[in-house]
Amino acid sequence: NAGVMQNPRHLVRRRGQEARLRCSPMKGHSHVYWYRQLPEEGLKFMVYLQKENIIDESGMPKERFSAEFPKEGPSILRIQQVVRGDSAAYFCASSQRQRQETQYFGPGTRLLVL
Amino acid sequence: KNEVEQSPQNLTAQEGEFITINCSYSVGISALHWLQQHPGGGIVSLFMLSSGKKKHGRLIATINIQEKHSSLHITASHPRDSAVYICAVKFSQGNLIFGKGTKLSVKP
Numbered sequence: 001n002a003g004v005m006q007n008p009r010h011l012v013r014r015r016g017q018e019a020r021l022r023c024s025p026m027k028g029h030s031h032v033y034w035y036r037q038l039p040e041e042g043l044k045f046m047v048y049l050q051k052e053n054i055i056d057e058s059g060m061p062k063e064r065f066s067a068e069f070p071k072e073g074p075s076i077l078r079i080q081q082v083v084r085g086d087s088a089a090y091f092c093a094s095s096q097r098q099r100q101e102t103q104y105f106g107p108g109t110r111l112l113v114l
Numbered sequence: 115k116n117e118v119e120q121s122p123q124n125l126t127a128q129e130g131e132f133i134t135i136n137c138s139y140s141v142g143i144s145a146l147h148w149l150q151q152h153p154g155g156g157i158v159s160l161f162m163l164s165s166g167k168k169k170h171g172r173l174i175a176t177i178n179i180q181e182k183h184s185s186l187h188i189t190a191s192h193p194r195d196s197a198v199y200i201c202a203v204k205f206s207q208g209n210l211i212f213g214k215g216t217k218l219s220v221k222p
Contacts, residue, residue: 033209043200045209056209089155103210105149105157 002027004094004106005074012112013082021077021109025094032075033103034067037089046090049075082113120201120213127220133188135216137201140182147210148175148186149200157200160186191220 005024013019025032034046045059049069060067064082069075079086089110093103117140127133137146148160161168161175163184168175172191177184188195201213 035210035212042214043202043210043212045211048209059209091157093157102147102159102162104159107156110155 004029004092004104006090006092006106006109008109009107010110010112012114014114015083016081019079019082019086019111019113021079021090021092021111022074023077023092023094023106024074025092026096026104029094029096029104031095031097031101032069033093033095034075034077035091035093037091037108039088043091046077079111082111084113087111087113118201118203118211118213120199120216122216123214124217125219127191127218129192129220129222131191131220133191133195133218133220135186135199135201135218137184137186137203137213138182139203139211141205142179142182143203143205145204146177146184147202147204148184149202151198151200151215153197160199188218193220193222196220 004026007022030051032049035043036046037043047060047067048056052071064080066078089108091108092106095101095103119138121136145162145164147162150158150160163177172189174187196219198215198217200215202210204210
């Protein structure tokens with residue numbers, strides 16, 4: 001049973017470009033969470049999604065960031081017009097049902113903005 | 115303000131030592147998680163608990179709801195235990211709030 005998968009593992013973008021981060025949850029999991037870990041800082045919640053629905057996006061920056069979890073395919077975190085401050089590790093986690101349950105984390109995508 | 119504080123920030127131990135990492139939080143929670151982040155960056159969920167104590171191998175996690183405090187213990191520590199240990203709490207129906215982590219280094 002494959003765990004949570006994220007790709008790419010490393011992503012380099014120049015300022016102003018777009019970054020797309022993908023997350024495939026564990027088989028049978030329909031709840032996905034995105035977290036950001038800035039250098040030398042702790043993890044911070046960004047967004048919580050179920051299939052085709054954004055449940056809680058209270059941690060998402062108001063501009064340039066969006067997330068989706070379509071009926072088919074992985075969840076995608078999209079960052080438009082990246083800036084140097086977006087450089088961070090982005091982790092995806094999934095759970096089978098509600099967010100009260102144990103979340104299983106992916107390996108993360110390390111984004112570097114030049 | 116919902117806060118999570120971990121101590122110590124950094125911890126160096128000799129192989130075989132008993133290790134304790136502490137986590138305190140500011141208000142009542144519905145659950146507390148202990149996570150392990152490997153040097154390569156991957157995150158593993160170790161425990162989720164809302165009361166009492168849980169044990170898995172050499173790892174033991176305890177929580178005291180009244181005192182708003184949890185501890186993670188590692189018995190007979192080994193260099194492969196070297197990692198960052200992160201405490202995360204869930205307040206009611208909210209999302210996980212993470213501590214800044216404790217960086218553990220176990221020397222052979």
